[in-house]
Amino acid sequence: MIANAIVETDSPEEFIKEIEKAQNALPKKINANPKTVEKGLAKLVLTLIELIRKLLEKQAMRRVEAGSLSDEEIERVGETLMKLENKMEELKEIFGLKDEELNLNLGPLGDLL
């Protein structure tokens, strides 16, 4: 039916799988209804906390890499990040959320996390 365009690949199944994975990573619509509103809000809040946690973690890793943290500082940062991660795990469990659900599609800007 198509006049000119061609699609050429040796691995069509693999591409279909990856494209579907990329498209399905995030829901296109927010499923908001009276029964799920609490979970929806928790998801939004936890996504933002997760973003901040990841930024803190990345900054800490950069400082470790640069060698600008003393032994005591590594100890302190490690304890903080560990507690933060544990707390996030607890909250995710309470609201029945999985890691892959904590993300936001920012349209043309891409995904938040």
Next chain:
Amino acid sequence: MKLYLYGIIDSSDQIKKSIYGLEGSGVYNVPFCDIGAVVTEIEKPIQDVTEDAVLGHEAVVEELMANFTVLPVRFQTIIDGRDSLLSMMQSYYRDFKGNLERFRNKCEFGIKVIWPANKVKESIIKALKKGEQRIIDGSPSKRFIKKKFEGYKIDKEFEAKADKFIKVMDIFFSKFAVEKKTKKLKTKNLLLDAVYLVEKDRENDFREAFGHIKSGPLGLKYLFSGPWPPYNFVVLSKKPDLLRDSEQADLFGEVTQCQALVGVGSI
């Protein structure tokens, strides 16, 4: 009667060739100033996204491409009627004209590349194991930081390798393209998802460039597609200034507005 929109073309003339669109109805051009909106009349919205319907839409756009510069419109774009269509054309006229100018004698090609992400990660882990140890095991918090740091180094190296591969490919393809959009690692395996806007007389050069790249490093898988109408390069301003002008126009103002839009002297 609703109108199903296929695209905007750089002509206000009627389409000479008989083209049949979705549901077998005849395709025609609704002129506005010096451009036109190509539509078919439909009774009700197309509910099912079937392969036939999507390919039917694409086939019409490609038929149009043979004779016009086309601003392709997304599948399932339905306008409420002729008045709504003309109002939309008026609001976006400058955007449409700008895009049509950019797309003249050009088409879009898509390139996707899959790489063996797991193998790449394994080789990175192997290489990093031989490297230095910055943090000495000790307390649980130090072990936590050590584990995180290892993950951070792996991810960083993984991204760096992806950048390196993409840079090589992109430099090669960009030589033959006028515009491009690239996305890195949409999934860990989908290394590159790129679209290139290519001049029609460079189509063969672009295809040859792909042939060269394809015969390059082993382990990469490619998907090449095109020539497509330039779906991915349409740029619309969010608030067309024409909308504000048109809000004050009366029903008989179309001729005057058209002349103003195309730059013909004022009356």
